[in-house]
Amino acid sequence: MAIALLSLRQAEKVEPQLRAALKGQTSSKPTASDLAQAGLSARERLALREGSPADAAAALNARQYVQQIIAKDRELTRSQMIWALGRIEPGEIEAMLKSLAKMRGRYASLVLEYSQTERPIGKQALEELRGLRERIEEFERGLETIKTAILDGNAEVDGVKSARL
Incomplete structure (x- = not known):
């Protein structure tokens, strides 16, 4: 008991x-x-x-049960994020941001380049654009997930005070 x-x-x-x-x-x-x-x-x-x-x-009742599900989800997510991310080095975040910026720049230059041609865009060029756009979206989602984890105290960044005390 x-x-x-x-x-x-x-x-x-x-x-x-x-x-x-x-x-x-x-x-x-x-x-x-x-x-x-x-x-x-x-x-x-x-x-x-x-x-x-x-x-x-x-x-x-249903509301209480859903509240317990939400609490359990937070608890499990927190433990998995801490286990998976460990202690993040600021350099890791900076490298990810640089990679994301390069992909955005490449995507924008390809769109501009393809828009200047008179001929239709080929299947291979279209696949390249689509793949690059999908990678950018995944990196952006990943960045948002990491930022949220840092703010929620589910991830620690070396040299940064934790959001949760």
Whole structure:
């Protein structure tokens, strides 16, 4: 039982039920409605419940369940970002920005070059443009992901104070 998650006031509300359960005076565990009447939050009710995740999810309303999904997603994303990125060197970011700038410049020069010709653009030239545009979009998305990770405290940059304290 996870009584440590409860405030003193909340623990006083459920203490008689817990004592009875520990002494074996009641054969059944507290129901979701019993715990809800005790004024516990969804997280606290889950901490007191034993059983399968499906049973725990059934005690929540849709909004509470989605909030738990969002929290779990943030937690897993944070741990994976920290594991995958490690500590980022500022030089790595600068190299990525230079590469992205070169791709943008190359794309713009190709579009300008192809727009000056009177003949139709060939399939190979069109594929080159498309491939370059897709690489630029992927790099831009990657850059946004890294910036968001830095601001959210999911990534650390050498020499930069963390956003989360």
